[in-house]
Amino acid sequence: MSAQRVAVLQRQLQATIPAGEASSSALQPQPTSAIALRQLPRFDVTLMEHFLDNQLALKAEVYELFRQHPELLVAEEEGMTKEEHRELVRKCLRVILAAGFSPMSFFARDHAKYFNLAELLSLVDLSLTVKLGVQYSLWGGSVINLGTERHRRKYFDDIDRFRLPGCFAMTELKHGSNVAGLQTEAILDVHTDEWIVNTPDDGAIKWWIGNAAEDGKMATVPSPDGSGALDDHGVHAFIVPLRDDGGALWPGVEIHDCGYKVGLNGIDNGAIRFTSVRVPRENLLDRFATVDRSGRYSSPMTSATKRFAATLGELTGGRVGLTCASVGVLKGALTIAVRYSAQRQQFGPPDAPEVAVLDYPSQQMKLMPMLATCYALYFAKNKLVEKYCEMKRTKDEVLVADVHTLSAGLKAYTTSYTNTAIGICRECCGGHGYAARPAASSLCTSSADIFQTFEGDNTVLLQQVAALLLKEYRDSFRGSPLAATWSYLKVWAQDSLPANPLVTHETDVSHLRDPAFLVRALRYRSARLLHTLAARLRKHSRRVGEFTAWNKCLLHVLALSRAHIESVMLVEMLAAVNACVDPDCRRSLKALADLFALDRIYTDITFRNDDYIAPEKAKAIYRLIEALCGEVRGVAVPLVDAFAIPDHILRSPIGLSTTSVDPYSEYLAAAGFDS
Structure with a gap:
């Protein structure tokens, strides 16, 4: 019986792991006798990093600053009082200012750099990121965006240098x-x-x-x-x-x-x-x-009403900042979990080396879809920042509404997803993920959790997304022009038709990985939910009034908003795939995009309830998800390496970028063992 179980385990294991990449690719485990899958080509991590990040100089400058000040890199979980932690955050902010950074100038004149700074600092200390947001985005932003030039001249410099802390x-x-x-x-x-x-x-x-x-x-x-x-x-x-x-x-x-x-x-x-x-x-x-x-x-x-909308519209920067910071935390948590899972050996066939935890399909099915989602959120976040910068430059009313909705939806989706993902990453690191020092802040949900509440409670923000979708939907029937973001509503009539029976049953891998099929499927879901929500609201409003009708449909409202955000994420992910010049990097990005979309299609019962996906097609999708998880596993370590988070920022022995240092040495030293 034992031999039979080992044989089953061996059949479940994924492909032979490719030889290591530069940097933490050394964490790749030794090859196993697993059944081979099609492998993704190894890509140059530096090329991927450069494709992902167009502000490498800022990243290098910020991370080097904190390398020079290791006394500032203390995890919140290490027993500080709130007074000690507050003083530490003040010291961090003063060091940033003394190094010549001007956060207020960034927020006023170079928004992309400001939001990039927020993302970078999220892995230094989330309290520092929030302090930055309170001082410059909220307090400073309210003065320069809601006030006039008179207010700017009076307060700008003192706010920038933290001589005038505000709320x-x-x-x-x-x-x-x-x-x-x-x-x-x-x-x-x-x-x-x-x-x-x-x-x-x-x-x-x-x-x-x-x-x-x-x-x-x-x-x-x-x-x-x-x-x-x-x-x-x-x-x-x-x-x-x-x-x-x-x-x-x-x-x-x-x-x-x-x-x-x-x-x-x-x-x-x-x-x-x-x-x-x-x-x-x-x-x-x-x-x-x-x-x-x-x-x-x-x-x-x-x-x-217009004044109220304009006033709140000038405060969307806070939501953009939280979206960026949440993506930063998610990248950190996944870096730790993937690297740890790649180097941690656990069980194996008799008289054979133990197997890396990341080789088990159960671990892959937890981490690989999250890694795909992290990349999708990263590219969607970039699009949001781009739109925000254009909005501030042009003051275009359509763009203002677009940014308001996209920032509300992405902030809600990203912060909720990150909070859940951190817990799963912690679980994937076993007991070592529970220690405060080895995990640092990247595997701790306590600080990231509140992101779901401030700058707009996520449930409220998702309702704002649905409300604008409904408005655009109704306008489309009145012949009003639609903004580009909502253009897929124009094809609602076409997409709402019953799916072609041949397509409903199609199981060929080339079809399932066809971007046209994936985009159409996620847009179908959004359009379907929008159409049925509008119908339900009309029916209930006649009987119980608009407020009660909305409340009765609230879960439908939230589902619609999440579906819309996921369709936006897929479109931006595929745009990134098309923009990537390096063919090896592009193949990995395409696999991540396919995995993200197929995972959403398989887990949402809407597609099967509507006969959009026949049972045999659903089974084929699940098999493909398993295969893609195996393929992405082969490049998972270089994919997190491309985030380029230095060890001194990550502060996680179990997530080191190299195996040249024993990840358990810090445990031993902390417990009093001699090296």
């Missing part, structure tokens, strides 16, 4: 994502030419405000109050002082520390109560609306 004080104790429901009041006193900012009750206390507990000297405070000059004009933002230069609280300002959190304790989150705090009339951030000395209101926007 974006939006979230209230009882009102988080519902910005229109915020209660904080701002009333103009025309006699003193001042705004009176007030917290009317405990539910309106500003809560979870980053930079507030210790550092913040000023805050941008959104207020939707309809009193006085702002009557019926919607949400507006004000600069409100919190502390003087000596650190004493401003009159009328009360701040308390929110205390320890399950992660990101390097951020000083605080709760703020305003009691009739007086600020000058000029502290209204008045790019979209202004109030004169007499209290007369004026705005270039024709309605409160």
